[in-house]
Amino acid sequence: MPPSTLLSPSELSYLHSSLSLDLPIRPDARSPTTFRPLVAETDLLPTTNGSARLCFADGSEAIVGVKAEVERTIGASSTSSDVFARGEDGDGDTKMQSAEEEMNEERRRLARGKGQDSWIEVTIDMPGFARDDDGVVVFLAQMLQEGLVADEGLRDRLWIGWGWHWRIYVDILLLTTPNSYPLPLLSLTTHLALLATRLPAPISRIDEDPLFNDDWDAAEPLYPPSGSAHASKPPFTLLVISVEDNIFFDPSREELAVADAVCAVTVGTIDAPVSSGKRREGTPKLRLLSLRIIDPPARLAAATSGTEAEDDQGAWRPARGGMKRAVVGKMVKVVLEVGGVGEEVMTGLEGFHDG
Amino acid sequence: MTFSIQALAAPSRTNEPRSTGSDISVDSDEELQAVSSVKRKKHAAVITPGELVTDDPQWMRGHGTAATPGSTAILATVAGTLLRTNKLLSIQPLRARYTPEIGDLVVGRIVSVETKRWKVDVSAPLLAHLPLSAINLPGGILRKRTSTDELAIRTFFSEGDLLVAEVQSVYQDGAASLHTRSLRYGKLRNGVFIRVSGTGGGGSVVRARRQVWTINTANGGGDVDVVLGVNGYIWICKHSRGELVASSEEAKKMNEITRMEEAVSESMYSNRNDEIPPQTRREIARLTGCVKALVENGIRVDEEMVMAAYHASLEPDGDDVPMTMDYDEGHETHEYLGGSRGSRVVAAAVEATKG
Numbered sequence: 208m209p210p211s212t213l214l215s216p217s218e219l220s221y222l223h224s225s226l227s228l229d230l231p232i233r234p235d236a237r238s239p240t241t242f243r244p245l246v247a248e249t250d251l252l253p254t255t256n257g258s259a260r261l262c263f264a265d266g267s268e269a270i271v272g273v274k275a276e277v278e279r280t281i282g283a284s285s286t287s288s289d290v291f292a293r294g295e296d297g298d299g300d301t302k303m304q305s306a307e308e309e310m311n312e313e314r315r316r317l318a319r320g321k322g323q324d325s326w327i328e329v330t331i332d333m334p335g336f337a338r339d340d341d342g343v344v345v346f347l348a349q350m351l352q353e354g355l356v357a358d359e360g361l362r363d364r365l366w367i368g369w370g371w372h373w374r375i376y377v378d379i380l381l382l383t384t385p386n387s388y389p390l391p392l393l394s395l396t397t398h399l400a401l402l403a404t405r406l407p408a409p410i411s412r413i414d415e416d417p418l419f420n421d422d423w424d425a426a427e428p429l430y431p432p433s434g435s436a437h438a439s440k441p442p443f444t445l446l447v448i449s450v451e452d453n454i455f456f457d458p459s460r461e462e463l464a465v466a467d468a469v470c471a472v473t474v475g476t477i478d479a480p481v482s483s484g485k486r487r488e489g490t491p492k493l494r495l496l497s498l499r500i501i502d503p504p505a506r507l508a509a510a511t512s513g514t515e516a517e518d519d520q521g522a523w524r525p526a527r528g529g530m531k532r533a534v535v536g537k538m539v540k541v542v543l544e545v546g547g548v549g550e551e552v553m554t555g556l557e558g559f560h561d562g
Numbered sequence: 563m564t565f566s567i568q569a570l571a572a573p574s575r576t577n578e579p580r581s582t583g584s585d586i587s588v589d590s591d592e593e594l595q596a597v598s599s600v601k602r603k604k605h606a607a608v609i610t611p612g613e614l615v616t617d618d619p620q621w622m623r624g625h626g627t628a629a630t631p632g633s634t635a636i637l638a639t640v641a642g643t644l645l646r647t648n649k650l651l652s653i654q655p656l657r658a659r660y661t662p663e664i665g666d667l668v669v670g671r672i673v674s675v676e677t678k679r680w681k682v683d684v685s686a687p688l689l690a691h692l693p694l695s696a697i698n699l700p701g702g703i704l705r706k707r708t709s710t711d712e713l714a715i716r717t718f719f720s721e722g723d724l725l726v727a728e729v730q731s732v733y734q735d736g737a738a739s740l741h742t743r744s745l746r747y748g749k750l751r752n753g754v755f756i757r758v759s760g761t762g763g764g765g766s767v768v769r770a771r772r773q774v775w776t777i778n779t780a781n782g783g784g785d786v787d788v789v790l791g792v793n794g795y796i797w798i799c800k801h802s803r804g805e806l807v808a809s810s811e812e813a814k815k816m817n818e819i820t821r822m823e824e825a826v827s828e829s830m831y832s833n834r835n836d837e838i839p840p841q842t843r844r845e846i847a848r849l850t851g852c853v854k855a856l857v858e859n860g861i862r863v864d865e866e867m868v869m870a871a872y873h874a875s876l877e878p879d880g881d882d883v884p885m886t887m888d889y890d891e892g893h894e895t896h897e898y899l900g901g902s903r904g905s906r907v908v909a910a911a912v913e914a915t916k917g
Contacts, residue, residue, distance in 0.1 A: 217750070221753065235898065236848055243900055244566045247568070555565040
C-alpha cells in the first residue's frame with residue numbers, strides 16, 4: 208500500500224545493522240519506545256458531536272468527525288422487557304435520589320448487552336482512493352470499526368430506550384497522501400475525536416419516545432472520563448516493527464523499509480463492572496484487541512525484484528520467514544504492561560483532551 | 563515522556579489589513595521603510611500567488627512576481643514573504659524546488675537507468691542526467707568508454723543508489739547534466755540520507771564556502787563527513803580515508819593521473835558498507851537530529867549552523883531528565899532532538915553563532 212521507499216543498498220544495510228544492535232540506534236536517535244511529537248486539536252468542526260485533527264511528525268494529517276443520530280431500533284421487542292422495566296420503576300420511587308441519576312443508572316443497567324455492532328459506522332476518505340468501496344479503504348474502516356465494537360460498553364451506551372438508539376457515524380478524512388501505513392494516524396485521530404464526542408442527555412423515560420436536554424453543556428461524554436464509575440477509553444492502533452530481536456514504536460519511513468516484520472497492535476480498555484474498585488485511579492486496564500501482521504515493504508520489494516541482484520556483496524537482504532514468538536511476546540508485553548507504552552499513549556491522549 | 567502530543571499553535575491572526583499595495587504606496591521613502599518594517603515584524607505577511615502586491619508604478623518587479631499587461635499592478639506568483647530592495651519588489655518563496663546552476667555540488671538518487679546515461683533525482687523540477695561518459699570509469703579516468711561499459715552500466719549505479727556530483731551544465735529547459743569526474747564525487751556509502759528543502763525558503767541548505775566537511779565527533783565517534791547538497795539532499799557518513807569525499811590534501815596528492823588510476827577501482831562502485839562502530843552510528847544519528855531540528859525551526863543549514871547545533875546538542879539539557887526505559891535498561895532518551903528539545907538546541911546554536 209505505501210509507495211515503496213527507494214533506498215540504496217548501502218543505506219538499507221546501514222539502517223538494518225543500526226537497528227539490530229544490542230542497544231539499537233534509530234536514525235533519529237530516538238529510543239525504541241519514543242514517539243515523534245504529535246500536534247492535535249479537538250472540537251474543531253462545529254456541527255459534529257465530536258471532532259479532532261491530528262498531525263504526525265512525517266507531515267501526514269487527518270480529521271475525524273463523529274456524528275450521532277437517533278434511530279428507531281428495528282425489530283426491538285419491548286413487550287416482555289417492558290413489564291420488567293415497569294416493575295423496576297415501582298421499586299424505585301421509595302428511595303428518592305436525584306431522579307435523573309436514577310434514570311441514567313437504570314438505563315445503563317437495562318442497556319447491558321442490547322447494543323448492536325451496526326450502530327457504529329466508520330467511513331474513510333483517502334486521497335488517491337476515489338471509490339469508497341476500494342479494498343484498502345474498506346479494510347482500514349473495518350479494522351477501526353472492529354476495535355470500536357469490541358468494547359461492549361460503547362455499544363450499550365448507544366441504547367436510548369425501548370425502540371430507540373443512537374447511530375454513530377465516524378467519518379475519517381485523511382488530508383495528505385498516505386506516505387506510510389496510515390492506520391495509526393487514523394486510529395489515534397479517531398481516538399481523540401471519540402474522547403471529545405458528547406451525546407445530548409436524554410430527559411425522556413426509557414419507554415417513551417426519546418426527548419433530549421437541549422443544553423449542550425449537559426451533554427454526556429460518549430466515553431465516560433476516567434475517575435467516573437464506568438470509565439472507558441476508545442481503542443487505538445499502534446504500528447510496531449521488529450528488526451532482529453528489537454522492537455520499535457512509531458517507525459519512520461526508513462525504518463519501515465528495513466523492518467523484518469510490521470505489526471498493527473490494537474489496544475482497548477477492559478470494560479470492568481462497577482463493583483471492581485481495585486483499579487488505579489485514572490488508568491483503566493488495557494487489553495489487547497488484535498494483533499495483525501502486515502507484510503513488510505522490504506519483502507514486497509524483494510518479491511518483485513525477483514532473481515536478480517544475487518551478487519550483492521554484503522548488501523542487506525530482507526529476512527525470510529515469519530515472526531519469532533519471543534518477539535511477538537515482547538511486543539505485547541511492552542504495550543500492555545503497567546506503565547508500558549499503551550498506558551503512556553492512553554494517558555497522553557487523554558491528557559491532551561482534558562488540557 | 564515517550565509520548566507527547568501538543569495543541570495546535572493558534573495562528574496569530576490580527577484583524578489589521580495586510581501590508582499589501584495600499585500600505586507601501588506611501589510617497590516618502592523613510593515613512594515607507596518604517597511602515598513596511600513594522601508591519602512585517604508584527605506578522606510576517608505571507609503573500610499568496612495571484613495576490614496584488616502593489617499597483618503603484620514606482621516599483622519594479624523582481625523574482626516571484628509578475629506584471630499584468632496593460633496595467634501597473636504587480637502580482638505575486640509564489641507564496642512567500644515580500645522582500646524589498648530599494649525599488650525592487652521580490653517575493654521570497656516559503657518553499658521552492660531547487661534550480662540547478664553550473665558548479666553546484668548536489669546529492670542525487672538514481673531513479674532510472676538508460677543505455678548511456680542515468681536519470682537522477684536532484685529535487686529539481688526535472689530529473690538530471692548523468693551520462694556514462696561523465697563518471698570515473700574503473701581503470702583510469704581518461705579511458706574512453708566502451709560498449710562493455712554500456713552493458714555493465716548497472717554495476718556502476720543502479721536504481722536507488724545515492725551519489726554526490728557536480729552540475730556540469732544546465733539545458734535550456736532547466737534540466738541539469740551532472741558529472742562525477744573527480745575523486746570527491748561518486749557513490750555514497752556508510753551513512754544516512756536526509757532530505758530537506760533546497761535553496762530558498764526558511765530552513766534549507768544555503769550555498770556556502772564549504773558544502774563538504776569532516777567533523778571530529780565527540781563520545782568516541784571518530785570522524786564523520788557531512789555532505790550538504792545545494793539541492794537540499796544531505797548525506798552524513800563515516801569518514802573513510804582517501805575515498806570519495808577525500809580531504810583536500812589527499813586530493814592534491816591524488817592529482818597525478820597515475821595515482822588516480824590506482825584509486826579508481828572497482829571498489830568505488832561497491833555497495834558494501836565499512837565496519838561502522840556503534841559510537842559513530844550514534845553520532846551520525848545526533849547530527850541527523852541536529853539538521854532536522856534546524857530545518858524544523860526554520861534556520862538555514864550550513865557548516866556554521868550545523869556545527870553550532872551539534873555542539874549545543876552535546877551539552878546536557880537541564881529540563882530533560884534522562885529517562886530509563888524498563889525494557890532497555892540505561893539507555894538515555896535525551897539524544898532525540900525532536901519537539902521542544904530540538905528547539906532549545908537550535909536556540910542555543912543561534913545564540914552561539916551570534917556571539
